[in-house]
């Protein structure tokens with residue numbers, strides 16, 4: 001039999017029994033180590049001249065096991081892998097809480113300007129005045145939009161910003177000689193909130209939510225006392241609802257000498273419309289990679305600046321960028337007195353994620369103050385459009401309007417045999433990245449849909465039509481969901497197995513020894 005007829009009779013199984021494993025121009029990609037041809041290289045280098053061994057026998061004795069590949073093999077390998085990666089540039093990405101919105105190309109152009117892109121972090125201060133001015137401008141925008149007096153730019157992501165803000169609270173309490181150990185966190189909080197507080201030695205207490213998805217202010221008040229260091233609250237919260245009683249909560253925690261930490265991951269729903277400083281917030285991180293675009297996901301760089309109230313500002317981490325009479329100056333080490341004397345140490349090398357700062361400022365300046373207010377309006381409008389168009393077939397978790405994300409529970413799947421996970425997997429076959437599922441934890445079988453402000457009405461209509469069709473199908477054809485996804489290069493994975501018994505292939509020897517086990 002020819003290779004071709006072998007491939008045809010094998011039914012194009014992507015398991016290596018056919019010549020390529022490819023189907024319909026979908027490339028089955030082996031690990032680079034599995035494509036290894038010992039001795040093959042992309043370039044021919046001349047044999048190096050023999051030199052005297054001056055490494056005292058430390059020179060490499062054998063090959064280190066890198067795969068031998070030609071240049072076209074490497075190019076194809078990484079191009080194929082990149083095509084397997086679903087991205088916001090490929091389609092709608094309704095992942096609630098993550099704010100996966102379009103990243104304007106202008107931001108990328110700005111970040112690649114040689115004056116920013118080629119900067120060396122150790123360049124002398126006099127050579128980087130423009131970059132320091134950019135940090136100063138970004139800080140100005142963040143302080144203005146939040147009405148807060150200070151901002152620490154260096155934290156590398158939201159969770160790191162939480163760490164920064166909570167360390168500032170801890171430092172402020174220590175400076176007052178107070179040893180408060182309790183931190184109150186609503187049950188609906190993102191897992192990073194309690195994790196951060198616990199990581200730096202606080203005792204975390206969960207406070208239940210009310211039936212309408214908001215925090216229970218009375219329950220918080222009942223738990224307040226002289227040993228409470230802070231309340232951590234998310235606004236808009238993870239149910240996509242604005243916490244209307246946040247000021248009362250701020251007053252209550254301030255009255256007992258504690259602080260209000262706000263998780264600002266959902267700032268895109270209120271940017272330009274509400275200033276957290278007006279609500280009594282003491283510290284809040286802003287995920288630049290959510291609210292102010294900048295690409296994220298897949299572990300790409302984040303950036304989580306923290307705005308601080310006057311009470312916490314002295315503890316902001318180093319470095320500090322200050323404007324002197326000869327231009328910008330960076331305070332790198334703790335001075336004996338004056339500005340920065342009470343600063344926390346460093347949280348991050350240099351100033352943080354410079355590329356993200358450029359992108360975020362570019363986003364802010366290209367939108368302007370009015371454009372940023374419209375960002376919030378459109379984000380809320382789009383989410384409410386999805387909610388309104390789906391609520392007769394899917395069950396909204398709470399009554400009324402939402403902010404920037406529409407939250408459904410799994411009551412509409414009751415008695416169908418279809419679970420939230422099945423529903424999400426079926427969306428993949430229908431051409432969509434699933435929404436966030438099973439978060440927030442307080443909602444049964446939660447499906448959290450965040451369309452973001454950058455989707456058009458056409459894109460939303462197509463997505464809504466898919467959600468509605470699947471909700472109808474769930475009532476009559478549970479099998480369709482049990483098998484999903486059917487059209488992906490890999491079928492449904494055993495997620496528990498993948499977490500508990502990961503098969504981390506490295507070199508062919510490792511593969512063989514794992515296969516033998």
Ligand SMILES: *Cc1c(COP(=O)(O)O)cnc(C)c1O
Nearest residue numbers: 097157158159190192265287302
């Ligand atoms: C994304 C998110 C975080 C954590 O932010 P990272 O940048 O991923 O570290 C915290 N809280 C909420 C509500 C979030 O959505």
